[in-house]
Amino acid sequence: MIEFRAVDKSFNDETVLRQVSFRIRPGETKIIVGASGSGKSTILKLILGLIRPESGQILIEGRDITALGEEEMVSVRRQIGMVFQEGALFDSLSVRENVGYRFFEEGTMEEAEIEQEVLRLLGFVGLAEAIDKMPAELSGGMKRRVGIARALAGSPRVVLYDEPTAGLDPITKRTIVELMIKLRDLEGVTSVFVTHDLQAATTIASEFATVDGEGRVRFSREKAPRRLLNINFILLENGRICFEGNHQQLMDCEIPYVRRFVD
Amino acid sequence: MRVFNVLSRAVVSSIQTIQSYTLLSVRAVANIFSRPVYWREIVLQMDRIGVGSLTIVALTGFFTGAVMAIQSEGALRRYGAVGMTGQLVALTVIRELGPVLSALMLAGRIGAGIASELGSMVVSEQINAMRALGTDPIRRLVTPRILAMVLMLPVLTIVCDAIGMVGGWIIAVYKLLISSNQYWSDALNALQFSDLVGTLVKPVVFGFIIAMTGCYVGLSTTGGTEGVGRSTTRAVVSASIMVIVADFFLNNLLIYFAPLMNR
Structure with missing residues (x-):
C-alpha cells in the first residue's frame, strides 16, 4: 500500500x-x-x-x-490522516471547526451532517463536551486527542x-x-x-x-x-x-x- | 576565494528569494480568479485591516495635517503667503504623506501581524496540517490577506487624507487665523486629477507590498518561536523600505503621466 x-x-x-x-x-x-x-x-x-x-x-x-x-x-x-506532534490545531478555529475542517472545505455535507460526524469523532476520542472550546482552552493531551479526531475525519x-x-x-x-x-x-x-x-x-x-x-x-x-x-x-x-x-x-x-x- | 564563495552564495540566495517571492505573488493573484474563494476570510481580514486600523490612521492623518500647517506658517509668512496654507497642506498630505504614512503605519501593524500569525502557523505545523487536510495555504491565507489589504488601504488613505485636511484646517483657522472658506477653496483648487489618482493608486501598490511581504516572510519562518520574532521584525523593515522605494518610482510615473491625466 x-x-x-x-x-x-x-x-x-x-x-x-x-x-x-x-x-x-x-x-x-x-x-x-x-x-x-x-x-x-x-x-x-x-x-x-x-x-x-x-x-x-x-x-x-x-x-x-x-x-x-x-x-x-x-x-x-x-x-491519509495525520496526527501532528503537538496536535497542530488551527488556533483561530473552534474544536468543532478543527475536527470538521475537511468536511467544511469539501462542502459536500450539510451543516447538520457535519455536526453529527464531528460529535461522533469527538466521542471516539472522549471529548464530545469540548466541541465549542477553542484550542487555547485545551490541555496538551486534549489537543492531541482532538488532533486524532481531526485526522479521522473522512475515514x-x-x-x-x-x-x-x-x-x-x-x-x-x-x-x-x-x-x-x-x-x-x-x-x-x-x-x-x-x-x-x-x-x-x-x-x-x-x-x-x-x-x-x-x-x-x-x-x-x-x-x-x-x-x-x-x-x-x-x-x-x-x-x-x-x-x-x-x-x-x-x-x-x-x-x-x-x-x-x-x- | 573565500570572499568569492561568500559573495556568490549571497547572490544565489538573493535570486532565490526574488524567485520565490515572485512565484508566491503570482500564485496568490492567480487564486483570485479561480475557485474556491474564501469570502468569509476576505471579509474577516478586511474588518481586521480596515476597521482595526482606523484609529491609528485617523490619528496619524490628523496630526500630520496639523503639523504641516504649523510648520508651513514660518516659511509662508516670510513671503506673506500664510493664506496658502490650505494649498500646502492639501498637496503634501494628499500627494505624499497620506498614502506613505498610512502605508508605513499598516506595515507596522498589519505586516507584523501577518508575519507573526503565519510564522506561528509554520512553526506549530498548522500550515503542514492545512496541506495534509487538502487545503492550499496560499489560497486560504495569502490571497485573502492581499485582497483585503489592496481594498482597504486606499479607503484608509482617503480617511487619512481627509482627517489630515481637517487637522490642517483647525490650525489654519484657530492658530493662523485664516478663514475657513479660504482654507478649503485654496486646498481644493490646488488639487489636480493626477493627485487624486496618485492617492488611490499608491495605496493599492503599497497594500500589495505590505501583505505580500508579511505573507512571504511569515511563510518562510524557521527556527521556532525565536524565528517568529525575527520574521516579524524582518517583515516590518522590508515592507517599510519597499514602500518608500516604490513611492519613489510611483512618483516618477505619476509625474510623467500627470499632463495626460490633467488634460
Whole structure:
C-alpha cells in the first residue's frame, strides 16, 4: 500500500534519509523508532507529499507520488490522516471547526451532517463536551486527542502519528495509546507511528482491543506472537534503516545500535 | 576565494528569494480568479485591516495635517503667503504623506501581524496540517490577506487624507487665523486629477507590498518561536523600505503621466 524505494532526502546540504526502502501492507502498523533527528518525522512528511525526496520513489497504492503536483496530491491526502506532534490545531478555529475542517472545505455535507460526524469523532476520542472550546482552552493531551479526531475525519485508510505521546504524563499517554490500539483493532486502520518512546511502542505492539458483550472496549496483553505479525518496527540510525522486523526480533536483535536503543 | 564563495552564495540566495517571492505573488493573484474563494476570510481580514486600523490612521492623518500647517506658517509668512496654507497642506498630505504614512503605519501593524500569525502557523505545523487536510495555504491565507489589504488601504488613505485636511484646517483657522472658506477653496483648487489618482493608486501598490511581504516572510519562518520574532521584525523593515522605494518610482510615473491625466 505504501512503499519507499531507495529514498534520499536532505535539508541544506545535510542528508536526513539515505537509501530508505520499506513497505507497509494494508492493515499493518509500522512503528518507526530512532533518536531525535534520525529522520523519523521526515518519512511521514514524505508520505503526505509535504516535502519531496531528492531521489527514489514513494508509492501509495502503486502510484508514484514523487512527481505529483499539489493539486494531484489532494486525492492522495484524502486517504491519509495525520496526527501532528503537538496536535497542530488551527488556533483561530473552534474544536468543532478543527475536527470538521475537511468536511467544511469539501462542502459536500450539510451543516447538520457535519455536526453529527464531528460529535461522533469527538466521542471516539472522549471529548464530545469540548466541541465549542477553542484550542487555547485545551490541555496538551486534549489537543492531541482532538488532533486524532481531526485526522479521522473522512475515514482515512491510513493514519500517520508523529510522536503523539511526546511530553505527556503517563495517564494521558496511556489514553492516546489506547486510542491508537482501538483504531487499529476496531477500525482496521493502517498506521505509521513515529516515536522515540519505546514504552508506548511496546504497548502498541503487545496489547489489543476487543469489544465485550456490553459494547465496552477492553484492552488485553497479547501472549501469543500471532498478532505481532501485523506490527513491525523500523529503527533509524542517522537516516539509515538499521533494523526492520517485529517486536520480538527487535528485542532479540544483537546489532549494537539496536541494543543501545532497546536497553 | 573565500570572499568569492561568500559573495556568490549571497547572490544565489538573493535570486532565490526574488524567485520565490515572485512565484508566491503570482500564485496568490492567480487564486483570485479561480475557485474556491474564501469570502468569509476576505471579509474577516478586511474588518481586521480596515476597521482595526482606523484609529491609528485617523490619528496619524490628523496630526500630520496639523503639523504641516504649523510648520508651513514660518516659511509662508516670510513671503506673506500664510493664506496658502490650505494649498500646502492639501498637496503634501494628499500627494505624499497620506498614502506613505498610512502605508508605513499598516506595515507596522498589519505586516507584523501577518508575519507573526503565519510564522506561528509554520512553526506549530498548522500550515503542514492545512496541506495534509487538502487545503492550499496560499489560497486560504495569502490571497485573502492581499485582497483585503489592496481594498482597504486606499479607503484608509482617503480617511487619512481627509482627517489630515481637517487637522490642517483647525490650525489654519484657530492658530493662523485664516478663514475657513479660504482654507478649503485654496486646498481644493490646488488639487489636480493626477493627485487624486496618485492617492488611490499608491495605496493599492503599497497594500500589495505590505501583505505580500508579511505573507512571504511569515511563510518562510524557521527556527521556532525565536524565528517568529525575527520574521516579524524582518517583515516590518522590508515592507517599510519597499514602500518608500516604490513611492519613489510611483512618483516618477505619476509625474510623467500627470499632463495626460490633467488634460
